[in-house]
Amino acid sequence: KKERTLAMIKPDAVAKMGAIIEMILSSDLTITKMKMVALTRKEAVDFYVEHQTKTFFNDLINFMISGPVIAMEILGDESVCAWRKLLGPTNSSTARSESPNSIRAKFGTDGTKNAAHGSDSVASAARELEFFFPTSGGRGPPNTA
Numbered sequence: 001k002k003e004r005t006l007a008m009i010k011p012d013a014v015a016k017m018g019a020i021i022e023m024i025l026s027s028d029l030t031i032t033k034m035k036m037v038a039l040t041r042k043e044a045v046d047f048y049v050e051h052q053t054k055t056f057f058n059d060l061i062n063f064m065i066s067g068p069v070i071a072m073e074i075l076g077d078e079s080v081c082a083w084r085k086l087l088g089p090t091n092s093s094t095a096r097s098e099s100p101n102s103i104r105a106k107f108g109t110d111g112t113k114n115a116a117h118g119s120d121s122v123a124s125a126a127r128e129l130e131f132f133f134p135t136s137g138g139r140g141p142p143n144t145a
């Protein structure tokens with residue numbers, strides 16, 4: 001079933017965006033929207049609000065505002081799952097042993113600096129896509145790509 005998901009290249013991997021985008025383009029997934037954005041602290045906190053009680057939250061927020069991120073809307077069959085499979089395990093160290101060809105294995109560092117993000121469900125994808133690509137109230141023409 002065709003789904004949309006939110007993919008985000010994190011600050012540690014923006015310098016390697018070319019290789020990551022090549023991996024997506026050579027998969028069965030389609031990039032339908034893309035933007036580079038420097039998140040404010042408030043925006044990063046809002047995006048990751050579900051993790052606000054976690055011990056790693058402050059490190060995560062400081063990391064996410066250390067440089068720009070690239071947000072992408074990804075379209076494809078079961079794209080939530082398919083994108084997370086390309087990403088590999090959350091921790092890049094784990095990814096290097098369990099899924100060495102994955103994006104997190106190849107471009108991430110550790111449990112926090114893990115190169116990229118993917119929505120964990122269709123519901124999260126809807127919220128996260130609206131966060132980066134609001135469908136109403138914005139200026140300019142509607143994006144129908």
Ligand code: CMP
Binds near residue numbers: 056090112114117
């Ligand atoms: P992401 O998939 O974007 O979702 C939440 C993020 O928090 C995760 O990637 C990591 O960047 C970070 N994270 C998750 N678990 C941990 C952890 N145990 N220790 C440190 N950072 C974590």
